[in-house]
Structure formats: C-alpha cells, structure tokens
Amino acid sequence: MEASAFEQNASQRERRAKRENNTQVLESILSELQRLTLHQLEGFGWRLAFVRRPLFQDPIVVVVNCENSKYGVLEDDGSINVEHNIQIRH
Template sequence: MFGRERRRPGDADSAALRAGLTPQQLAALETLEQFQWTLRFVRRPMFQDPIPVVVDRSGKRHALLKSDGSLDENLGFKIRD
C-alpha cells in the first residue's frame, strides 16, 4: 500500500491549469464540476488575466469562466477539435 502513487494522472495538469485563477473562478469551477463540466484549457494572453475555458460533459458546449465567476458562452474564438 505504501509507495503507490495515489494521484490521478491529470492532477498535476489540473493544478497547473488552476494556477492564477481568481477565488471566484475557483469557487464557480467547483460548482460546475458537480454538474460534470471540466476545465479544458486556460488561455494566458500577455499582460492580461488568464482566461479559463470550461466544457460540458458532452463536449459540445464551451464557455469562458470570467474573473467574477460567471460564464460567458460567447467565446470570441473558434474551438478546434
């Protein structure tokens, strides 16, 4: 039992994605995860706040998680497959 890796493979990636998010974004993300939304990626434009993008469980709906914790489904850019 000792020595076995207990973390899931995505845990380090998840922590890296969450780095720099506001407390409101983190709280909203926790709530969204209960509804099976996932933090897919974070855009990090130079000299601007990070822009986290979440996706629903079907993978068809994407939304921006704004700094105040609200969702914006008008991404303003195209999501590639």
C-alpha cells in the same frame, strides 16, 4: 530511428499523467470566485478545459461540458460566458 510501439505508448501515458498534474497547476492561477464557480460547475459535469495566456493580457479560463459539445469562458467575477468569441481547435 523510429520509436517502437512500446515507446510510443509509454510516451502517450506520460503525457496524460502530466496533463492531470497540469489541471492542479491551472486551477492554482484561478481567482477565488473562479474556483468556487468551477467547483459548482463540476457538479453539473463541467470541467476546466484549458487556460489561454495571451501576451500582455489576463488569462482566459475555458470550461467544457461533459459531452465536450459546449465551451464557456469562466470570467474573473465567477460568471460563465457561453456566448464567447474564443476559437476552439479540435
């Protein structure tokens, strides 16, 4: 049985609300230097995009600019690496 348009819209709204809460959770796993840098970058329109957690490796924190045109890796020391080898799927 297919979901009605109303149920599909409700489901999409629910996922968006969870995504906002996920930002707080993701931010909680950042180092102090990463958090400081992220807050500074937010002043320039950058935001936390996602955190990749590869098995048996440190998490990879990825930030994106306000136009969603440039991605960077937020390193453990708080520096941002815009010349990374991260594959971004759109």
